[in-house]
Amino acid sequence: MVSKTRTASSHPNGDGPKSSRSTGTPAANIDGQHISENSPKTPKNNKPKKKHKGLWWKILLGVIGAILVIGGATFAYLYATTKIPNPEDTALASKTTVYYSDGTTKIGSFAEENREIINCSTLPNYVGDAIVSSEDRSFYTNKGIDLGGIARALWNNITTGSRQGGSTLTQQYAERYYLGETTSYLGKLHEAVLAIKLAHTQDKSTILCNYMNTVYFGNGAYGIQAAAQTYYGVDAKDLTVDQAATLAGIIPAPSTWNPYDNPKQAESRYDRVIRIMKEDGYITAKQAQDAKYPEPIPLKTFNDFAGPNGYLLTTVENELVGNKAFTKEELETGGYKIITTLDKSMQSQMQAVGDERPAGMPESIQVGGIATDPRDGSVKAMYGGSDFLAHQLNNSTQATFQPGSTMKPFGLLGAAQDDVSFNTLFNGNSGLEFETTPGVYADVPNALNMSYGNINLYTATAKSVNTVFMNVNEHLTPEKYAKIVKEAGITSKINPDTLYNILGINSITAWDLAQGHSTIAGDGVKHTLHVVATVSKDKDTLYKAKDDATRVFDANDCALVQKAMLGTTSAGGTAPTLQYEIGRPIAGKSGTANDETAASFVGYVPQLLNVWAIWNPGEDGSAQQVPAFDGWGVSSTGYPSHLCAEFMRQALEGQEVLPFPTAEDTGKIGGPEGNWGIGGGSSAATQQQAVPQTTENNNDSKDKESTTTGDGDKKETEQQTQPAPQPSPTTPVTPTQEPTTPAVPSQEPSTGPTTPSTEPTTPGGGTGQNPGQNPGQGGTTGGTTPQTDQKGAGE
Numbered sequence: 001m002v003s004k005t006r007t008a009s010s011h012p013n014g015d016g017p018k019s020s021r022s023t024g025t026p027a028a029n030i031d032g033q034h035i036s037e038n039s040p041k042t043p044k045n046n047k048p049k050k051k052h053k054g055l056w057w058k059i060l061l062g063v064i065g066a067i068l069v070i071g072g073a074t075f076a077y078l079y080a081t082t083k084i085p086n087p088e089d090t091a092l093a094s095k096t097t098v099y100y101s102d103g104t105t106k107i108g109s110f111a112e113e114n115r116e117i118i119n120c121s122t123l124p125n126y127v128g129d130a131i132v133s134s135e136d137r138s139f140y141t142n143k144g145i146d147l148g149g150i151a152r153a154l155w156n157n158i159t160t161g162s163r164q165g166g167s168t169l170t171q172q173y174a175e176r177y178y179l180g181e182t183t184s185y186l187g188k189l190h191e192a193v194l195a196i197k198l199a200h201t202q203d204k205s206t207i208l209c210n211y212m213n214t215v216y217f218g219n220g221a222y223g224i225q226a227a228a229q230t231y232y233g234v235d236a237k238d239l240t241v242d243q244a245a246t247l248a249g250i251i252p253a254p255s256t257w258n259p260y261d262n263p264k265q266a267e268s269r270y271d272r273v274i275r276i277m278k279e280d281g282y283i284t285a286k287q288a289q290d291a292k293y294p295e296p297i298p299l300k301t302f303n304d305f306a307g308p309n310g311y312l313l314t315t316v317e318n319e320l321v322g323n324k325a326f327t328k329e330e331l332e333t334g335g336y337k338i339i340t341t342l343d344k345s346m347q348s349q350m351q352a353v354g355d356e357r358p359a360g361m362p363e364s365i366q367v368g369g370i371a372t373d374p375r376d377g378s379v380k381a382m383y384g385g386s387d388f389l390a391h392q393l394n395n396s397t398q399a400t401f402q403p404g405s406t407m408k409p410f411g412l413l414g415a416a417q418d419d420v421s422f423n424t425l426f427n428g429n430s431g432l433e434f435e436t437t438p439g440v441y442a443d444v445p446n447a448l449n450m451s452y453g454n455i456n457l458y459t460a461t462a463k464s465v466n467t468v469f470m471n472v473n474e475h476l477t478p479e480k481y482a483k484i485v486k487e488a489g490i491t492s493k494i495n496p497d498t499l500y501n502i503l504g505i506n507s508i509t510a511w512d513l514a515q516g517h518s519t520i521a522g523d524g525v526k527h528t529l530h531v532v533a534t535v536s537k538d539k540d541t542l543y544k545a546k547d548d549a550t551r552v553f554d555a556n557d558c559a560l561v562q563k564a565m566l567g568t569t570s571a572g573g574t575a576p577t578l579q580y581e582i583g584r585p586i587a588g589k590s591g592t593a594n595d596e597t598a599a600s601f602v603g604y605v606p607q608l609l610n611v612w613a614i615w616n617p618g619e620d621g622s623a624q625q626v627p628a629f630d631g632w633g634v635s636s637t638g639y640p641s642h643l644c645a646e647f648m649r650q651a652l653e654g655q656e657v658l659p660f661p662t663a664e665d666t667g668k669i670g671g672p673e674g675n676w677g678i679g680g681g682s683s684a685a686t687q688q689q690a691v692p693q694t695t696e697n698n699n700d701s702k703d704k705e706s707t708t709t710g711d712g713d714k715k716e717t718e719q720q721t722q723p724a725p726q727p728s729p730t731t732p733v734t735p736t737q738e739p740t741t742p743a744v745p746s747q748e749p750s751t752g753p754t755t756p757s758t759e760p761t762t763p764g765g766g767t768g769q770n771p772g773q774n775p776g777q778g779g780t781t782g783g784t785t786p787q788t789d790q791k792g793a794g795e
Contacts, residue, residue, distance in 0.1 A: 096336040098316055100344040101533065107340070108304035108313050111332040114230065115222030120209035122237045127224065128208050129282035130241070130248035131215075134273045136169035137280060139208070144170040144199025171195040173211040216333055217247055218254030218261075220302060231259060231296040241283060242294045245273040255329035259296040267293045301389050308351050310388020315397055315531050316340060325535070325543050336542070339533045341378035346371060349650045353643055354383035354612075358630035362616065365626065368395030368510040369612045369643065371651065374518040374604065376547075377527025381651075382511075383612075400492070400507035401598040401615040402623070404591030405464045407504035409520060409561050410485050412457060414476040415676070416557035417484075420457075421667035422564060426468040426677040428452035428460060434470050436499045444470050447592070454678060462567030464574050464590060466503060473502040475676050487552045488516040489526050504591055513602065514611045520561050521587070521604045523661060524553030559663035562587045566660065569603065575638070578603065581645040584657045590641055597623035601640035603648060606658040610648055612640040 098107045120128070132139045167175060174194035198207055217227035227247050228236040239247070249269025250257040259266040270293050278288035305313060316338060320326045326334070354367050369383035384394040393399050415422070429451035431443045446452075446466045452459070460468035473481055482496035492508040495501050511529060519526040528548050535543035565587035569578035574590045588603040598615035616624040632639045670676050 096331050096334055096338060098313060098338045098340060100342050100347070101340060102344060103339045105344050107316075107342070108309045109302075110304075110313060110317060111220035112302045112304070114220045114226045115213075116225040117213050117223065118225045118236060120205070120212060123212075123224070124237070124239070124244075126241050126277070126282060127236065127239055127244045128205075128212065129277060129280075130244040130273055131212060131251070132169065132208070133245075133276040133280060133282060134248040134269075135172065135251060137276065139169045140204055142168055142170075142199075144168060144195040144197075168195065169211055170198050170207055173207060173214065174198065215251055216254050216329070218250060218258040218329070218332075219299065220332070230300075232294065233297045240294065241277075241287060242270070242274075242291055245277065245291070246270045246294055249273045253329065255327065255332055260299050305388050307387055307389075308384065310392070311382065311384030311394050311396065312340070312342065312347075312531075314388070315382065315384070315394065318397075319530060319532050320535070320543070334537065336535050336537050338535050340531050341380065341533050341545070342382075342531060343380045346381040346651050350381040350383050350647055353646045353650075355386050356643075356646075358632070358639075360629035362627065362629070364618075364624070365614055365616050365629075366395055366399060367612070367614050367643075368399055368401075369610070369647070370396045370510045370514045371608060371610045371647065372514050372518050372529055373607060374521035374527070374609050375607065376549075377518065377529050378533070378545075379529055379531045380608065381647075382531075395510070397509055397511045399615075400509050401600065401613050402506070402593030403504040403508050403513055403600050403613070404593045404598070405466075405469075405504060406513060406517075406589045406591035406600050406602050407485070408461065408464065408469050408502060409565060409589055410488060410516065411469050411472045411476060411481055411502045412461060412561045412564055413488075413520065413553060413557055414481060414484050415457065415472055415671075416560045416667065417554070418476065418671060418676075419667045420475075420671040420676050421665055421669045422457040422560055423665065424667075424669050424671065424677040425454040425456055426460060426465075426471050428455040428463075428465045428468050430467060432467045432470070434474065434499055437497060458564050458567050459572075461564040461589070462570075462573040464568075469502050470499055471677065473499050475671070476502075478502075485516060487526075488519040489528070489552075490516040505594065510600075510611045510613050513600065513613075514609060517589075517602045517604065517611070518609050519552060520558045521606070521609050522558075523555040524551055524558040526550050526552045555661065556664055556666075559661040560665060562660050563663045565589055575601065575603075575641040578641060578645050582649045582652060584652070585660060586648065587660070588641070588644070590638075593623070595623075596625045599626060599638075599640050601644050603641070603644040605648075605652065606660060607655065608648070608651060610644050610651075612643040612647075614639055 095109045095111065097109050099105060100107060136142070171192065174192075202210075212224040214223060216222055217224075217230070219230055221227040221230040224236045224239075224247070228234050228239050228243070231247065232239065232243050234243075246259065246266060246269075249272060250259075250266055256262055257265045257269060274283070274288050274291045277283045278285060283291075301310075304310075317328065317331055320331060320338075321328050326336075330336075350369055350371060354369050366385075367383060368385075369381075370379065371381040372379050382396040384396045385391045412422075428446070430446040430449045431451075433441055433443050436442050436444075444467055447464065450463075452463065452465055455463075455465065455468065457468070457472075459465075478499055478501050479496045481502055482494040485494050490508065490512050492506060492512045494506050498505070515529050518529065526549070528546075530545050532543070533545050534541055566585055567573050568590065569575045569586050569588040573588075575588050578588060579586055584605060586603050586605055588601065591600045591602075593599065593615070598613060600611065600613035602609070602611050604610065614626060616626045618624045632642070668674075670679050
């Protein structure tokens with residue numbers, strides 16, 4: 001090998017070290033050969049040797065040796081100090097507990113600790129065989145750990161960032177003891193050491209028995225005895241082959257694969273276990289052929305879910321599982337402390353208000369409610385029902401109803417976005433014709449067929465005038481309206497193809513309705529509604545609610561909508577006593593569904609928003625009309641606003657009266673192009689020139705009006721209802737009173753009129769029965785598509 005030492009020629013300007021051969025000495029004779037100075041140089045035999053040759057191998061071997069020594073010492077120490085647990089000593093049954101926002105008042109736990117240690121000698125062999133077939137076919141031959149499985153798991157952990165285990169049945173038993181640590185490498189080391197020690201100190205039958213006594217089978221059942229009783233109502237010794245195979249099959253994911261939560265998956269796992277038991281000789285081919293999936297007995301619900309607590313606990317669980325923070329099994333067995341956003345006092349108040357059943361209120365009427373802080377999206381209280389065990393559909397988060405006019409404010413927001421002044425006049429008469437879908441026309445009535453003449457958007461909101469909002473949607477377009485609703489955070493499907501969508505024809509949940517209005521109440525900043533604040537364990541915070549505040553609307557646009565909604569709760573609005581009842585300004589909007597199948601109300605102050613709804617599902621789930629009861633007006637449209645008043649009065653007691661933002665209406669009368677409403681040439685001031693006209697009533701029927709006094713006593717009055725004949729759009733019928741300013745503090749619109757003398761009102765609620773038929777059909781499930789030849793008459 002030729003040594004590649006550097007010469008002077010390799011240095012700039014001839015500088016640098018020089019060898020003796022570069023000194024200009026005469027040519028020499030080496031080994032009898034004459035070599036000239038210019039001849040190619042032959043390498044010398046005494047060339048310099050490489051320094052450090054092979055040293056890195058020595059270092060590497062030294063490091064490996066040190067690791068082996070340290071590893072061996074560590075293993076020896078862990079092996080000597082690791083205690084083999086008794087089944088009854090395991091940490092498996094560490095329950096997760098859920099608390100109110102104070103962090104000390106308990107709501108409940110997700111699963112009951114239900115287990116019983118049994119003597120496995122009483123069990124048929126096929127019970128253990130089924131578990132071995134499902135979890136570890138090499139159980140009887142392996143040494144407690146599976147090095148190949150561990151290697152695969154380690155590779156997956158490194159390459160995917162996940163935490164997987166290559167666990168044998170023995171390792172799984174060890175994992176039960178170190179539950180909570182096994183997602184870490186240290187935990188896996190403990191697991192492996194314990195598994196090896198178990199394999200060397202206990203026989204296979206003991207390990208299998210202990211495993212069966214500690215493994216979790218879902219629904220609070222720890223161990224084979226509890227599982228047999230939970231799913232089949234028998235002792236473990238009486239399990240059949242089919243039942244044992246079913247239980248064995250669900251072990252990898254007991255909270256989601258069990259026969260109650262996922263019967264299809266449970267049966268698929270059962271088939272797999274039966275097949276393996278036949279292949280491995282635990283059952284005969286005839287037994288496998290005759291095998292039949294066993295149906296479980298009815299599930300006995302855990303007592304912590306009794307009463308209203310079940311609605312709260314399932315909402316917490318669904319939120320954490322839904323956003324993939326935890327699995328259901330982790331929540332049931334992880335021993336976490338979950339602190340919710342729910343305020344104990346407010347929750348008690350909401351439950352008491354929702355549980356109230358006035359005289360004559362049909363048992364079929366369902367009630368749902370929710371209260372949120374629009375400033376951060378935290379849920380303070382919710383009414384899902386009175387007893388979860390009796391009615392497991394959550395009326396706050398799952399049951400749906402047709403919201404009606406509570407969806408109109410999103411159209412107001414669209415008008416503000418399009419630079420339309422809320423003082424623009426619109427034709428508020430009943431029976432106006434609209435092209436509801438392309439090529440389809442229909443006459444749209446107002447509630448009670450009332451006509452109001454030319455009115456602005458403040459008045460139209462206070463009185464919930466259908467024809468004005470249909471006109472707004474003509475300019476806005478149903479597509480843009482649906483987009484605004486989605487931007488507000490509502491996830492329910494809103495039909496973008498019909499003008500009627502602004503009248504709330506698509507079914508929605510109370511939670512979703514609160515989410516949308518919370519964005520407006522939060523001055524255009526959307527906070528995702530949430531019920532979980534933190535999840536912790538052993539002083540470590542594992543989860544914290546994400547602050548996802550996102551501005552989606554202009555703050556002043558939302559302030560204009562709030563200003564208009566303040567008119568709803570003052571004199572002249574559809575909930576005229578609400579501000580008086582709670583003792584402060586409150587924005588609101590009432591809503592009545594198609595054919596009075598549901599009624600709802602949204603009310604809020606800057607720090608608290610409240611939604612209530614009632615609906616009447618038939619035995620087949622179809623939407624039925626909500627009848628009048630206990631003086632609450634025709635179709636009981638005022639009852640949701642009564643619930644809002646009762647709750648907000650208590651919930652806000654002692655809280656500061658926060659001001660609503662000051663809205664600046666910089667929009668143009670008639671919009672930028674002057675084509676909104678009756679045009680850009682008129683404003684609210686021109687209403688003074690209208691000649692009031694009184695419509696005649698051809699119906700002698702009377703509507704009972706109930707109002708609530710300040711002390712909460714209810715009084716009943718009789719008031720004549722006078723539905724007007726459908727007027728011509730060119731000759732508007734105006735109210736019989738001159739418009740005045742609603743009695744609301746400084747945030748109120750200066751142009752809102754009081755109630756016409758012919759309009760009935762219900763106690764803080766809707767305007768009464770709708771004579772026409774709205775499109776769509778409200779109910780307890782899903783959205784509806786309108787029949788475009790029908791007429792929308794909902795309030």
